[in-house]
Amino acid sequence: MSDTHSHSVAFVRTETLPQLPPPASEAGVVKWMRENLFSSIPNSILTLVSLYVIFQLVTGAFPWIANGIWNTNSLAECREILDGATGACFSVITERWNQLLFGFSYPSEFYWRPGLAFLLLFVAAAPVMFFDLPRKLLLFTAIYPFLAYWLIWGGTIYTPLFALLGIIIGYLVYARFVKDSFAMGFFGGVIAAFIAWFIGGYIVGAIAPAEPFLEAVQSRDMGGFMLNMTLGVVCVSLSLPLGIVLALGRQSDMPIIKWICVVFIEFIRGVPLITLLFVANVVLAYFLPPGTTFDLILRVIIMITMFSAAYIAEVIRGGLAALPKGQYEAADSLGLDYAQAMRLIILPQALKISIPGIVNVAVGLFKDTTLVSVISMFDLVGMIRGPILSSTDWNGVYWELFMAASVLFFVVCYGISQYSQWLERRLATDHR
Template sequence: MTDQTQNSVAFVAESIIPESPPPARERGIVKWLRANLFSNVTNSILTLATLWLLYLVLSSTLPWIFNGVWTTSSLNECREVLDGKVGACFSVLTERWNQLLYGFKYPYDSYWRPNLALVLLLVAIAPVLFFDLPRKMLAFTVIYPFLAFWLIWGGTLMAPIVAFVGFAAAAAFFQHFGKGSFALGFFGAIVVAFAVWILGGMLIPEGASENAMLSPVPSRDLGGFMLNLMLGVTCVSLSLPLGIALALGRQSDMPLIKWVCVVFIEFVRGVPLITLLFVASVMLSYFFPPESTVDLFLRVVIMITMFSSAYIAEVIRGGLAALPKGQYEAADSLGLDYPQAMRLIILPQALKISIPGIVNVAVGLFKDTTLVSVISMFDLVGMIRGPILASTEWNGVYWELLGAAAALFFVVCYGISQYSQWLERRLATDHR
């Protein structure tokens, strides 16, 4: 009996059995291909068709790229070097790179100025884009626009100093009067800023601060991709606060402010941007005093900022509407007034929800800066369509120039898109 009892006791393992590897088709690249490209018959057919199309495109494109010529001085020399072979004439990029980036009139010996302004831009926007950096860096962010203006346009140092004083006066006005009425403080601050700038321009004597001069560069000499970057950064930076003000004004209880914002937003959104650019080029100067000569760059910035701020206002209004009513009631229960509730509770949540829409408007705005070529501003596309293709040396080169332009815009827009996705993950916009 004892032996039978011992034989009937089940075996108990004394150690964990090692894991067996999964089947070959359930791991590694094979699993990924089965799950993503060949999961069923339809997807398999589409995958094979796509691979065939990619083969057709790459088989004709890669030889054209790899056989490219970089060292000639004209299209005819490129064709002589290629001698009937298929190849790109990238020499136009090496010969005209400075015109593509800076325009054809910006002084060659002053290229260091926009380059330095670009490097300082990266430093200035870093504390705005990334929250972990020291907040003390925001002081340089405030100073940067005036410093960049002086670096790119040159001239006396007194002009950006007066502009900075006007900005400081506007900020003080908004800090004092914005507590009672956000709209009054915002629009009043704009009036104060313009008043200080005009008064300061009248009081600055000619020849002031001659020892702090950089060689002046008129706006008509700006061009190339530098002009696209300047318009994009300036207009996006200005349209965001203006769009917030318009969105809040559209929800205001004051009928006059509400209807002014409604009419402005609906009118601007109903007009094509190219029409507004023609207005900036031809008609906008009539709204300024007769003696004043308003720069075309400033007029274009005003119109593009108005256009993009109307779209951003609607994006932010959607974010405000997405917030539950309990958030507003929570602000009232804490005894917060309207500016405090907006600054501390409502706007932070609404802006988080609105991040994809704001980035979409920003990317579209940056690409739309190429429309300034229709009003004789030689941006990147304007340089390609105008001086470069009009020259006898490079008349007929299209794919190389337009491909370089597409690559530059793709790098910037893709960077903006990737940052927005990182910001959404960081702020967890899907959790309120």
């Protein structure tokens, strides 16, 4: 009986079996393809059609790119070397790279100046874009716009110094009166800054030395991708704070301030950017005193900034409207005034919500800087359509030039997009 009982007891394993690998269809590339490319019959059909289209594009473009010529001095030499074969003439890029980047009038011996300003841009933007860096670096961020202006345009250093002094005086006036009233502090600071700039202009004209520290370069000599970068960086940087002010002004309880902002936003949003550029180029000169010169690039910056600020204002207003009323009530319960509530509680949350919309406007604005070519400014597209294609050496080269322009714009816009996605993940504290 004992033998029968011992044979009826189930065997109990004393050690754990090793884990088996997952099935081939549930791991690695096969799993990703099954879930993303072939998850259903319609998706499978679309995947196959897309792969066929990509295959046709690659097989058609690869020989043209692979057989490209990089070391000739004209289109005729490229065609002579190709001898009827399919191939691109990339020599126009290697031969005219300086005009594509800096225009055809910017002195070649001064290329180091905009190049240095471009490198310093990353140093100045770093403490604003990445929060872990020391806050002391913000001092260089504040100085950078005036330093970059002096490097690119040259001339006397007193001009950017007095411009910086006007900003400092405006901020001091704002800090003095904002405790009494946000509107009084803001408008008082703006007026004080303009007065300081007006006085500084006369002083610069009186004390500017005959020999400047850096040789001056006229705005009409600016061109190429440098002009697009200058307009994009300056206009985005200026339109963001202006858009915040317009969004807050549109929600203001003061009727005059509110209606000024409403009329400005709706008028600018209802007018095409190209119309504003024609106004900056032609019409604006009629409103100036006779003999007054107003730099064309400055006029274009003003118009593009106004255009972008109107759209950013609406994006931020959407962020403000998305906040629950309890956030405003919480600020009131803490005894914060209007400026403190906006700076510490309301705007940080509204701007976080508005990041995708702001980035969308910024990317669109940067690409829209190519519209300045229609008012005879030789930006990257203006250089391609004008001096390069009109020359006898490269008349007929299109794909190579516009491909180079597309790559430059794509790199900048893709970088902005990737940073915005990183920033959204970094600020997604409500999902942690």
